[in-house]
Amino acid sequence: MSRRISVLVIDDEKAIRKVLKNELTLCGFEVYLARNGRIGIKRANKLAKKGKIEVILLDWMMPGMDGLKFLSKLKHNNMTENIPVFMLTAKSKIADIDRAYDIGADDYITKPFKVIQIGNIIRRKLQKLAEKKSKQMVVMNIN
């Protein structure tokens, strides 16, 4: 049995939040939800304080604080800057993807996605990220 991973899903589309909550819970994730960036920031800070957040799935186009504004705020806060953020958005142009990476996104998943694959996708991406970080640590230690 895989370890339970805590994930915060930030999306303004209720149907997407429902589908993800259902599927990710079935896949053994602990799922927290927020319907926009402003609520997402509050929730991320609260969860980070408790050490209860390991990854954020983030929509881009949301009213009020959009995904990129959220990302920028998150990455400029010592408490939350190291939380991996995977964009989950229908914005799929190369320029959009580059922009999100420039602001600090760790990975990118485009909508529509196959929900039954989402759990494995997140686990794989987190594993890749951990491997990348450990390689960077080795290089830093050698230098």
Next chain:
Amino acid sequence: MDESTTEKIIDWATVMNVCGYESLVETIIKSGLKDARQALKLLAKAIKAANSADVALYAHRLKGVGMTMGATGLSEKAYRLECAGDEKDIETAASLLGDVEDEFEKVTTFLSESDWIEAARQQQENRQTEQLETK
């Protein structure tokens, strides 16, 4: 509903990809319809106010909800409106709104039928058969 003649309003394969399980489809469609209705209202308001950023935002939301529900026609039409919003072209956006509203009407009518799931599934099977026959 006569699934052999009805136009494809809900793409069953798409909705199943998003929902994963048939047991979730009705819940998601119900929630999607609510989201879409709200996005459409806000979209019309944004066009009236000539607010292109909001036009792009709410058309994008409608496109996303359409994809979630498997309403591919609605999603495509909303995408055209999103592009008009991105290009700050309110005139084009206003001219496309009617198309989007008509498509949404088709979606709600289709979904109001008690046997819509069966019809959408049957349409999917018919398309697969047609594809196999043309190969």
